[in-house]
Amino acid sequence: MLLYSKWEIGIMCVRNRYCLATFLIGALLLFPTGCKRQADGSTAVSARSSDSSVERHHLRGMVVSKSMQTNELTIQHGVIPGFMPAMTMVYKAKDAAVVQEVQPGDQITADVLVPSSNDSYLLSNVAITSKARRGLPPALLPAHQLLVGEQVPDLPLVNQDGKTIHLENYRGKAVLITFIYTRCPMPTACPLITSHFARVNERLAKDPKAYAGSHLISISLDPNYDKPPVLRQYGLAYLDDNAAAFSHWEFADTTPADLKKLAEAFGLEYTEEDNQITHSMRTTLIGPDNKVAQAWDGSGWDADDVVNAVTAAAYKATR
Amino acid sequence: MNWKPLAGLLAVACYGAFLFCITSCTKPLPQNEEIGKELYDIHCSQCHDENQLGLKNVPPKLHGIFSQINLPDGANPATDQAVRQVIIDGKRTMPAFNGRLSEDQVADLIAYLHKK
Numbered sequence: 308m309l310l311y312s313k314w315e316i317g318i319m320c321v322r323n324r325y326c327l328a329t330f331l332i333g334a335l336l337l338f339p340t341g342c343k344r345q346a347d348g349s350t351a352v353s354a355r356s357s358d359s360s361v362e363r364h365h366l367r368g369m370v371v372s373k374s375m376q377t378n379e380l381t382i383q384h385g386v387i388p389g390f391m392p393a394m395t396m397v398y399k400a401k402d403a404a405v406v407q408e409v410q411p412g413d414q415i416t417a418d419v420l421v422p423s424s425n426d427s428y429l430l431s432n433v434a435i436t437s438k439a440r441r442g443l444p445p446a447l448l449p450a451h452q453l454l455v456g457e458q459v460p461d462l463p464l465v466n467q468d469g470k471t472i473h474l475e476n477y478r479g480k481a482v483l484i485t486f487i488y489t490r491c492p493m494p495t496a497c498p499l500i501t502s503h504f505a506r507v508n509e510r511l512a513k514d515p516k517a518y519a520g521s522h523l524i525s526i527s528l529d530p531n532y533d534k535p536p537v538l539r540q541y542g543l544a545y546l547d548d549n550a551a552a553f554s555h556w557e558f559a560d561t562t563p564a565d566l567k568k569l570a571e572a573f574g575l576e577y578t579e580e581d582n583q584i585t586h587s588m589r590t591t592l593i594g595p596d597n598k599v600a601q602a603w604d605g606s607g608w609d610a611d612d613v614v615n616a617v618t619a620a621a622y623k624a625t626r
Numbered sequence: 627m628n629w630k631p632l633a634g635l636l637a638v639a640c641y642g643a644f645l646f647c648i649t650s651c652t653k654p655l656p657q658n659e660e661i662g663k664e665l666y667d668i669h670c671s672q673c674h675d676e677n678q679l680g681l682k683n684v685p686p687k688l689h690g691i692f693s694q695i696n697l698p699d700g701a702n703p704a705t706d707q708a709v710r711q712v713i714i715d716g717k718r719t720m721p722a723f724n725g726r727l728s729e730d731q732v733a734d735l736i737a738y739l740h741k742k
Contacts, residue, residue, distance in 0.1 A: 489716065489721060489722065490716070490721045490723075490725075490726070491721055492669060492721050492723070492726065494673045494677070494679050494681065497721075498673070498679075498681055498682075498719060498721070499680070499681065501682065501719075502679075502681045502682035502719075506682075540718070541718075541719075543718075544682075544683065544718035544719045545682050545683075545719065581726075582725035582726050583726060
């Protein structure tokens with residue numbers, strides 16, 4: 308217990324410069340370093356940044372999903388005046404503890420820091436303003452691209468033999484999934500992606516444990532044309548007419564409505580016009596836990612890199 | 627009789643005939659083969675000409691395709707109809723151009739392939 312208040316001590320110390328110096332240092336050490344509660348009653352999740360040189364904006368929105376592996380948050384937010392329209396977007400959290408704390412459904416405010424380089428936008432000064440809808444089930448969350456660690460949706464597909472399959476059927480294995488269509492005329496798009504998959508499939512076959520613990524699925528972006536017989540012929544061409552290999556690598560389609568959901572979940576954008584489908588390319592590895600593990604954009608990825616990633620996941624297969 | 631105006635008229639007529647011959651006597655490429663070449667360059671050359679794409683099944687070269695008895699697959703005769711079918715329906719790893727090329731465009735492409 309102090310006999311004098313710190314201010315009384317301060318006044319006495321002014322007369323003694325050594326004491327004054329000691330007092331000032333002590334006062335600085337005793338002074339609180341951050342606010343525990345914001346003026347609006349929300350709970351601050353991260354310390355206030357003092358970097359005033361970075362372009363900074365403010366958002367208000369809802370946490371849709373999070374990835375503790377990549378420190379990312381998907382936020383559905385309103386208009387950021389002069390910067391961004393209302394949208395659902397992935398941000399990198401400046402503070403890893405933020406990702407730990409927030410839950411899907413939390414309403415938040417945050418600062419968006421725009422780096423001068425081409426790096427991701429950062430979220431800072433995240434404050435949870437409402438936890439009322441905390442922990443919303445995936446079905447009630449807005450459609451969004453899955454982050455690493457998120458559970459994949461269980462939507463039905465129809466394979467090249469006309470059989471209905473579910474991604475859930477392959478829980479326990481590493482599943483490599485991509486999107487193509489058989490009429491794709493761009494050699495650097497679907498033909499190259501499927502050629503890569505053929506190489507991945509062949510190389511996995513050389514490692515019995517990796518082969519047994521993995522599965523490949525090519526999903527068509529053109530379900531109106533790519534019916535099972537078409538997919539079967541397409542698949543056989545890449546499997547050297549070995550139909551038995553369909554047990555490891557399937558070619559499937561789904562309804563246009565479910566395709567839209569799958570494409571959203573796996574980060575595919577596509578549009579159809581004049582019988583041609585313009586689309587992005589993204590290949591996703593789903594772990595044995597049925598959660599997104601890794602993804603590769605485009606068609607320029609190295610088959611060996613993907614084989615290594617699939618093998619590592621397949622070695623953790625539980626079936 | 628003053629022959630000078632008549633000589634001048636004859637000279638003009640001869641020059642006109644010369645110009646007409648220059649423009650119509652040399653044969654331009656048939657329009658369908660020219661269109662066919664453009665279509666080939668846009669839709670076919672990236673796969674069927676030399677490339678470093680690393681595709682699973684290397685697409686065959688189409689030079690002289692109609693000079694052979696059979697198509698590169700060895701199973702079908704090298705006829706216009708067989709080539710048309712491959713273009714429309716695709717074949718193995720080759721995509722189908724069904725709905726993407728009109729019948730006229732397919733015919734122009736085949737006309738060009740006859741000359742390739």
